Amino acid sequence: MFTTRPTLQGTFGMVSSTHWLASQTAMAVLEEGGNAYDAAVAAAFVLHVTEPHLNGPAGDVPIILAPAGGQVRVLCGQGPAPAGATIGHYTSLGLDVVPGTGPLAAVVPGAFDAWMVLLRDHGTRRPAEVLRYAIGYAAHGHPAVEQIGRTVERVRELFENEWTASAEVYLPGGRAPGAGALLRNPALAATWRRLLAESEAAGPDRETQIEAARRVWREGFIGEALTAHAARPAMDSSGRRHASPLAGDDLTGWSAGYEDPVxxxxxxxxxxxxxxxxxxxxxxxxxxxxxxxxxxxxxxxxxxxxxxxxxxxxxxxxxxxxxxxxxxxxxxxxxxxxxxxxxxxxxxxxxxxxxxxxxxxxxxxxxxxxxxxxxxxxxxxxxxxxxxxxxxxTVDRSGETRGDTCHLDIVDRWGNMISATPSGGWLQSSPVVPELGFPLGTRLQMTWLEPGLPASLVPGRRPRTTxxxxxxxxxxxxxxxxxxxxxxxxxxxxxxxxxxxxxxxxxxxxxxxxxxxxxxxxxxxxxxxxxxxxxxxxxxxxxxxxxxxxxxxxxxxxxxxxxxxxxxxxxxxxxxxxxxxxxxxxxxxxxxxxxxxxxxx
Structure with a gap:
């Protein structure tokens, strides 16, 4: 049958993702001797930069991996509801559903920790070796795809009047990024450079550096910035300003973990x-x-x-x-x-x-x-x-959004295989954390404010994700x-x-x-x-x-x-x-x- 492109075939390594720069980044890692899991982590951080309307570091990611000769496992990067996120708290604010945007819909960020756990347990590279591609695109720019500019234009009024830190990143000079225009995120590049400096200062060992990076995310300058930002009320899709109950203990008390697949x-x-x-x-x-x-x-x-x-x-x-x-x-x-x-x-x-x-x-x-x-x-x-x-x-003027996500699949010459769907932390979903260059996620909107249901809002439980x-x-x-x-x-x-x-x-x-x-x-x-x-x-x-x-x-x-x-x-x-x-x-x-x-x- 006619196809738009050929099915590629080879014996060295194969990558498929929702953005060409992420795919080629993963391939570059494979060419340098990395395995499928090193390549996936590098590609994922590039997706945070090149598809910021579709995912971000404080978003979510479920991962299925099949190590060569090993068992298929699920690595869950879906964070749970914060300890203070009770049904009573939300209904006391006059809500019958969780807003689709803003801090109030934030769960414990899961994506960053999941990628670090994957790198630690199944990769071969150090954090600096996989993050350098994303840092380069954030610092020096990448050609923006059309949908980034369209999304920013939809929420221009919100950014200019309410989420001003988001405007600084995505409306530079008051203009949304045009298709093919170089889009930079220097704050994000600075965040990753500082994280790497602190993780490398912890010691020369690869696993030591990964664990140090995880600590920086939870309780270092990143964790402190995330929780301080969550406490600041911001406009959401309810038409009012709310803060998040996300606290430091929520970040330090959770980590990505493995499960058997269904x-x-x-x-x-x-x-x-x-x-x-x-x-x-x-x-x-x-x-x-x-x-x-x-x-x-x-x-x-x-x-x-x-x-x-x-x-x-x-x-x-x-x-x-x-x-x-x-x-x-x-x-x-x-x-x-x-x-x-x-x-x-x-x-x-x-x-x-x-x-x-x-x-x-x-x-x-x-x-x-x-x-x-x-x-x-x-x-x-x-x-x-x-x-x-x-x-x-599909984005309205409050930033309310649906159906937006990324995906990547990789198989290497040794037979390692991975499938992952990064999402959440969308630029249009919550204000950018000024010190960090990225927003929180809004996955809590997928819970019900009615007790006793499998998908009810319960502190410490994951929302039922798509x-x-x-x-x-x-x-x-x-x-x-x-x-x-x-x-x-x-x-x-x-x-x-x-x-x-x-x-x-x-x-x-x-x-x-x-x-x-x-x-x-x-x-x-x-x-x-x-x-x-x-x-x-x-x-x-x-x-x-x-x-x-x-x-x-x-x-x-x-x-x-x-x-x-x-x-x-x-x-x-x-x-x-x-x-x-x-x-x-x-x-x-x-x-x-x-x-x-x-x-x-």
């Missing part, structure tokens, strides 16, 4: 995802909901697309009722992924589209939805705006890493990609990664958004125009409320693969958004 076996594949504190198992449940007869020819047929949309609704409804960082045993994941449960759920897929939010009853348990979600499902709240398209942010990297094995060997930005759409786009890669014929002996990425995309919105103001669009389906008029007409006859988007608007997928028999490596990247690139040899 896995599902499907037609010879074992697909690995983060746990139900993410939405990752949604992809696994969609596979469980497919019947044995679903094949490659069904992927873009009207009947097949209808099936995929309806099973996506069922899996997302179960996410809404059951997922969260809840007490052990509260999330009935084994049942949610079981054959018997999904055989029963599959009977709900009829010939007509359903606009209803229909969570199941695993083990006979009664599903419970938040009052806000029920109101959204009944139409008592305004509908959420159209989906986020290519994973770029971030969802993927890794898949065959015969126990890691062969495929993939993921995408896109908020709630991530595990809809990834399901379609995986099915296309798994079911369609190989190219040159490997999976047709580029063909699977380029295949016409879609998503549905029949569930409460994870992003403020938490609305939904019952029955809504958005498809790329390339699905064809015949398929659009067939979906509408079935009752789907179809919006036809642009030809290349759904998803920003990345992927790498490795054939364990031959050692051949593959990579591909998304053409949508004109930013993603794969490199390798």
């Amino acid at each position: 896995t599902f076996d499907w037609r010879g594949w074992t697909v690995c995802k983060p746990g139900p504190w993410s939405q990752g198992p949604v992809l696994l449940q969609q596979l469980a909901l497919l019947d044995d007869g679903f094949g490659a020819d069904d992927l873009n047929s009207p009947d097949g697309l209808h099936t995929l949309l309806e099973i996506s609704k069922l899996a997302m409804a179960d996410r809404e009722a059951w997922y969260g960082d809840a007490e052990p045993g509260t999330v009935p994941l084994d049942t949610l992924l079981s054959a018997s449960y999904n055989a029963s759920r599959r009977t709900l897929v009829g010939p007509a589209a359903s606009p209803e939010l229909r969570p199941g009853s695993p083990g006979g348990r009664t599903p419970r939805l938040s009052a806000h979600a029920l109101a959204a499902a009944s139409g008592a709240l305004p509908e959420d705006p159209a989906g986020a398209g290519a994973g770029e942010p 971030l969802s990297p993927s890794l898949a094995l065959r015969g126990g060997e890691p062969v495929l890493a993939f993921g995408t930005p896109g908020g709630d759409q991530q595990d809809q786009w990834q399901t379609h990609f995986f099915l296309a890669a798994a079911l369609r014929p190989a190219v040159r002996g490997g999976p047709d990664l580029q063909g699977a990425i380029d295949a016409p995309g879609w998503h549905q919105d029949s569930f409460p958004s994870s992003f403020y103001p938490r609305g939904m669009r019952p029955g809504s389906v958005t498809v790329e125009s390339r699905v064809g008029e015949e398929t659009v007409a067939a979906l509408r006859r079935r009752g789907h409320d179809v919006t036809v988007g642009g030809a290349w608007t759904e998803g920003r997928l990345c992927a790498v693969a490795r054939d364990p028999e031959t050692g051949v490596l593959s990579a591909a990247a998304n053409p949508r958004g004109m930013q993603g690139y794969a490199v390798g040899r």
Whole structure:
């Protein structure tokens, strides 16, 4: 089939990310003898600089890694709610949902510590060796992509009148960065240089320097600046100024940690995802909901697309009722992924589209939805705006944003593999910390201010994030890493990609990664958004125009409320693969958004 680019193949190393500078940075590290984990850390810090509207150092990142000859693990860089972030505190401020912007929505920053833990445990390089690329781009500038300037223009009034430290970085001379203009962040460069100076002063040993950098982040000049900044009230999407309860003890009391992945076996594949504190198992449940007869020819047929949309609704409804960082045993994941449960759920897929939010009853348990979600499902709240398209942010003038994230996948010549989805800490989401050059994150907006739900706001617990990297094995060997930005759409786009890669014929002996990425995309919105103001669009389906008029007409006859988007608007997928028999490596990247690139040899 025609593809926009070839699927790259080689034997030395392969990288795919959502920005070409991050991809080439990772490749440079591989060329210098670093492994996939060194390369990932270097690329991640470059993404903080080159895609600041999509992620930042004080954001979040789930990572799935498969060390050569080792076990697949999840490294959680999703920080929890601060100790003072109680439901009572937020409702006492007159809030019924957590604001989508500003300090009040901050969790404990997780991304920086996760990358340092990865470097310590699986990398080979010192902090200075991986941070030098990001420092160079921050200090000397990088050509800004179009969306940075568009995002800044949307929040210009907020920056100029309220978040003046943000204006200093992103409105230099009063002008938003134009496409291709050099954008600098000298404050961020100075932050990393000072961190490196202090970490190197701790001693010559690599691990000593990494641990010193982690201490600087938690309790040194960075930690002090973060907590002082959090205590300053700032305007948020509620239309009022609020401070964050984030305190120094929150930073010092948390660190990134490892977990086992959630896995599902499907037609010879074992697909690995983060746990139900993410939405990752949604992809696994969609596979469980497919019947044995679903094949490659069904992927873009009207009947097949209808099936995929309806099973996506069922899996997302179960996410809404059951997922969260809840007490052990509260999330009935084994049942949610079981054959018997999904055989029963599959009977709900009829010939007509359903606009209803229909969570199941695993083990006979009664599903419970938040009052806000029920109101959204009944139409008592305004509908959420159209989906986020290519994973770029939909931003209003308060900085409220959704669907904006980065992604990277890397495999090296030794067989080490990684998939990571950095996000949060967006330039438009919270004021820049003047001393540091980057803002806090706003992931707490994904919690409910109603007690007793799996995704309720509870101090010390992680919000249920949309971030969802993927890794898949065959015969126990890691062969495929993939993921995408896109908020709630991530595990809809990834399901379609995986099915296309798994079911369609190989190219040159490997999976047709580029063909699977380029295949016409879609998503549905029949569930409460994870992003403020938490609305939904019952029955809504958005498809790329390339699905064809015949398929659009067939979906509408079935009752789907179809919006036809642009030809290349759904998803920003990345992927790498490795054939364990031959050692051949593959990579591909998304053409949508004109930013993603794969490199390798």
